[in-house]
Amino acid sequence: MFQFILLLVECTIEISIKPHSVMDNLFLAAEKCINASNIEQKLELTQQTFNALKLGDLDTQLNEPPVLIGDPGRPLKPELVATRGLPRRRMGSVAGCAALIHSFVHIEFNAINLAWDAVYRFRGMPLAYYQDWAHVAVEEAYHFGLLRSHLNSLGYDYGDFVAHDGLWDVARETAHDVLVRMSVVPRVLEARGLDATPAIIDRFNSIGDKKAAAILKIILQDEIGHVAIGTRWFVYLCEQRGLDREKTFVAMINDYVKERIKGPLHVEARIKAGFNAKEIAYLDQLVN
Ligand SMILES: [Fe+2]
Numbered sequence: 001m002f003q004f005i006l007l008l009v010e011c012t013i014e015i016s017i018k019p020h021s022v023m024d025n026l027f028l029a030a031e032k033c034i035n036a037s038n039i040e041q042k043l044e045l046t047q048q049t050f051n052a053l054k055l056g057d058l059d060t061q062l063n064e065p066p067v068l069i070g071d072p073g074r075p076l077k078p079e080l081v082a083t084r085g086l087p088r089r090r091m092g093s094v095a096g097c098a099a100l101i102h103s104f105v106h107i108e109f110n111a112i113n114l115a116w117d118a119v120y121r122f123r124g125m126p127l128a129y130y131q132d133w134a135h136v137a138v139e140e141a142y143h144f145g146l147l148r149s150h151l152n153s154l155g156y157d158y159g160d161f162v163a164h165d166g167l168w169d170v171a172r173e174t175a176h177d178v179l180v181r182m183s184v185v186p187r188v189l190e191a192r193g194l195d196a197t198p199a200i201i202d203r204f205n206s207i208g209d210k211k212a213a214a215i216l217k218i219i220l221q222d223e224i225g226h227v228a229i230g231t232r233w234f235v236y237l238c239e240q241r242g243l244d245r246e247k248t249f250v251a252m253i254n255d256y257v258k259e260r261i262k263g264p265l266h267v268e269a270r271i272k273a274g275f276n277a278k279e280i281a282y283l284d285q286l287v288n
Pocket residue numbers: 108111139140143219223
């Protein structure tokens with residue numbers, strides 16, 4: 001009897017050892033999240049991958065190098081058009097408000113892919129880096145869901161309007177170096193969101209769309225956290241490479257995104273997100 005139980009235990013152990021699958025490795029799981037074209041599947045994989053990483057169920061070593069992802073998975077709609085092809089969004093009508101909300105939904109959808117690309121592309125970073133960006137991916141998925149539900153309540157869905165085709169360009173432009181990625185995506189683009197959101201919240205409040213205003217308030221708080229994560233890893237990489245933080249910050253802006261810096265700055269939010277006085281002063285003279 002004892003031997004039979006032992007045999008049963010051995011068999012159970014053997015059965016419970018899973019064959020190698022994409023969910024076993026963090027980088028392959030992140031790649032799967034990026035490539036998922038079905039919305040629900042992308043959201044589900046995002047949560048699953050985050051959970052598995054948190055539980056320590058994912059291997060964070062992979063010998064294969066990352067590939068450049070030309071086009072992340074997305075549904076057939078929205079139709080993507082150049083910025084010039086985007087209609088002006090006037091908030092005076094429900095359709096105008098919906099078009100504006102739709103553009104935010106689209107940004108959040110891309111932000112899920114960008115967060116996973118920060119995980120997928122850059123190997124050999126500390127575990128905390130991957131945990132941070134998996135956490136960002138989950139929050140972007142949450143923002144996507146909040147805004148999409150509001151869009152639904154206005155009688156529209158994601159895909160009902162055309163959308164910006166250039167949001168993945170920055171992923172391609174910054175794919176060669178994690179320091180460049182950290183400098184540009186969280187600390188310029190997401191930080192630009194911190195600057196712009198308060199005025200948009202005021203605008204939604206003024207037209208009586210309290211729900212949209214409340215959602216954007218949640219997003220603003222979370223985005224401070226995303227930019228802070230960018231700062232954390234930007235500073236880490238500067239220290240690791242023996243680079244001067246402020247000089248690197250200025251060089252990155254000059255090389256990649258100088259024309260994208262616009263004011264006014266939300267200084268309080270930027271300080272919470274880790275910008276120091278010298279960085280704020282530099283940005284200030286760029287926008288004034
Ligand atoms: Fe977001």
